[in-house]
Amino acid sequence: MAPGLLQNSASDLCEHSRAKSITSQNPHPKVGDLKVSTFAKEEDLIIEIIRSLKLAGGCLVRGMYDQATLDTMEQDIRPHIKSTQKADSTREEFHGNEARTSVSAPQLSTTVTFSVGPGTPAQGLHRDDDIYHTQHPYTSKHHLGRDTMLCLFVAGKPCTKQNGATRIVPGSHLWDYTSPPPSYASSPAQFQHAEMQPGDAFFMLGGVYHGAGENTTVDEERLVYAAFATRGYLRQEENQYLANDLDKIRELPLEIQRFAGFGASKPYMGWVDMEEPIKKLNPELEDTEAEFW
Numbered sequence: 001m002a003p004g005l006l007q008n009s010a011s012d013l014c015e016h017s018r019a020k021s022i023t024s025q026n027p028h029p030k031v032g033d034l035k036v037s038t039f040a041k042e043e044d045l046i047i048e049i050i051r052s053l054k055l056a057g058g059c060l061v062r063g064m065y066d067q068a069t070l071d072t073m074e075q076d077i078r079p080h081i082k083s084t085q086k087a088d089s090t091r092e093e094f095h096g097n098e099a100r101t102s103v104s105a106p107q108l109s110t111t112v113t114f115s116v117g118p119g120t121p122a123q124g125l126h127r128d129d130d131i132y133h134t135q136h137p138y139t140s141k142h143h144l145g146r147d148t149m150l151c152l153f154v155a156g157k158p159c160t161k162q163n164g165a166t167r168i169v170p171g172s173h174l175w176d177y178t179s180p181p182p183s184y185a186s187s188p189a190q191f192q193h194a195e196m197q198p199g200d201a202f203f204m205l206g207g208v209y210h211g212a213g214e215n216t217t218v219d220e221e222r223l224v225y226a227a228f229a230t231r232g233y234l235r236q237e238e239n240q241y242l243a244n245d246l247d248k249i250r251e252l253p254l255e256i257q258r259f260a261g262f263g264a265s266k267p268y269m270g271w272v273d274m275e276e277p278i279k280k281l282n283p284e285l286e287d288t289e290a291e292f293w
Helices: 010-017 042-056 067-084 128-132 246-250 254-262 277-281
Strands: 032-035 059-062 107-116 149-155 201-205 222-230
Touching (some): 128 149, 254 277
Parallel strands (some): 032 059
């Protein structure tokens, strides 16, 4: 039964998680203590695990893996344990009692060049942060922490209403995320066009409804360079580690290497062999130049 716990369909798990919220008047609720062998149905065990997680924040599950599985796991890992034996450095504390503030720097999500020719139809309205399954209620005022993306558009050629300059719905980043976008045909007053001359830039939060307009010209290309940034602890839209030549990455300034995703998100996010990834690209760096906590 145990391996199957990790392979339930997403729809089943979502259905279980929709169960009525559980609250407790006890300020010290107890962690659930469950035995796999006492459950005839895997679904019933999952429900009880979820119940304990909601109530106490944790759940003990006895007998989730059998001894044969554990033996195989140890057989696979034991050579690696023996090869390391003892660390070549020590730390007195991994987590101490002193409060520290860590800043997770933003990182590149993806880069795109838009070359939109004559006759290209308008793009459907959308939010760029939908890739993060973002859901927010309506708010009358923006607050820090609501956004997962910042978008930058730079005009390579004139961007006009006629050749399809991006249509924006100002203020839609504050809407309830279940609210549908307005219709450009019936409510054009709700829209604004990001008209730009070469070298102009347009910054936009990922929660804004927008979409490229129709290029109604007969001979104009709308050329736009775009870069999208996201939080350092979120997954990048484009896999920068496989999309780029590492030798080319090494040629970039360190701050750009970090921004491209080869830095760590403090604290402790993204390390390799307990080092900041940038140290793998630049082994000559001092430890103080490549920290991740």
